[in-house]
Amino acid sequence: MAADWLLVETFGGHRREPTVIAVGSSPRGMVSLRAVLGRGPFLSDAIALVGHVIETGMPAEAATATGKRRVVGHPLKTYGGGVHGVYVWVGRVDERPPDRNPAGAWHINLTRHVSSRSDDLLRLYGTSPENWRNEHDLAELFAYGRLQTNSDESKALAMLVRATAGTEHQAxxxxxxxxxxxxxxxxxxxCVEVPTGRGKVELVVRGITQDIGLAESVPAAPPSTPVLLAQQVLAAEATPDRWRAIVDLRTMRLLRWLDDPLPGAAWKLDAPHRPAIHRMDLRTAVTMSDQLAFSGRTQGTLRLRTEDGGWMKVIVTAALMLLDQHTTAALVTLALPGGDQAD
Incomplete structure (x- = not known):
């Protein structure tokens, strides 16, 4: 039986040495290649091949130093063309590698609030090529019920809110x-720091998603019933004509919808008009944020940008919620005051 493919992350950042995140369909916790391959004669060959694939961005194959094995590598590229990972296989010269599990690279630019999906990831999602969109607003990560999260979702959201270079997450x-x-x-x-070339640095989360089997056959996969973030979200059940969302208090930007998106509101990256709070309401929004930090609850009326470029008046009720021990966000409920539109 042929050996399994190793899935190696090449995210860079504080951890310069690539690590193994899966052996076949079995996840690994970012362990060294040495921990998987041991101190045998193929370790240096595998490390050299990974370096070559990172440098060229192309598949590669080479005989090992002993001549009895060969090492094969295939890159996992981002939408922008960077190499976020390498599939590595070591086997006999006359041996055929097994099929590789589908996987796709992605990254989230936290500075610009934009997420990018590779073509490989869209194939993993089963998306038809005519519907491919590689760049999205960060909030679209959790939209439309595509991702059924585990109990660590709040930890993942906390990473997006207060990530620093070197922060890692697996699930x-x-x-x-x-x-x-x-x-x-x-x-x-x-999460890594990426120079922009203009003397600035952007925070970017680099990642890989791998298909490891049917959800029903993997005990670690979440069930079809969604796992909500916290008891405070469970208590705030969805009601008609109310739309719930989680908002980053620092930036006042949408992290995710808990229900269907508010109809007509501009919130996607490819909307004709970018999301915004009316400039005359920014002072109100800051006051609400201050009240939320002080008392844990607040309410006010804001005008939000609509998809057609106009403004929508919305009653905003917000409660402070904990994402983790050190990170808070706003659990926001939106309602329309009789459907009125602002001038």
Missing amino acids: TWTVRRDDGIRRAAHFACR
Whole structure:
């Protein structure tokens, strides 16, 4: 039986040495290649091949130093063309490698609030090529029920709110493909600092998602019933004509919808008009944020940008929520005051 493919992350950042995040369909906790391959004669060959694939961005194959094995590598590229990972296989010269588990690279630019998906990831999602969109607003990560998260979702959101270079996260969630099939998906990611070339640095979360089997056959995969963030969210059940969301208090930007998005509101990256709070309401928004930090609850009326470029008056009720021990966000409920539109 042929040896399994190793999935190696090449995110960079504080951890310069690539690490193994999966052996076949079995996730690994970012362990060294040495921990998987041992101190045998193939370790240096595998390390050299990974370096070559990172440098060239192309698949590669080479005989080992002993001549009895060969090492094969395939890159996992981001939408922008960077190499976020390498599939590595070591086997006999006359041996055929097994099929590789589907996987796709992605990254989230926290500075610009934009997430990017590679073509490989869209294939994993079962998305038809005519519907491919590689860049999204960060809030679209959790939209439309594609991702069924585990109990660590609040930890993942906390990472997006207060990530620093070197922060890492791994988890197994369930992906509901566009054809309705539920697949267990293991992901690993790391936050790194990326120079922009203009003397500035952006915070970017680099990640890989791998399909590890049918969701029903992987015990770690979340069930079809969603796992909500916290008891405070359970208490705030969805009601008609109310739309719930989680908002980053520092930036006042949307992290995710808990229900269907508010109809007509501009919130997607590809909307004709970018999301915004009316400039005359910014002072009100800051006051509400201050009240929320002080008392844990607040309410006010704001005008939000609409998809057609106008403004929508919305009653905003917010409660402070804990994402983790050190990170808070706003659990926001939106309501329309009789459907009136602002001038």
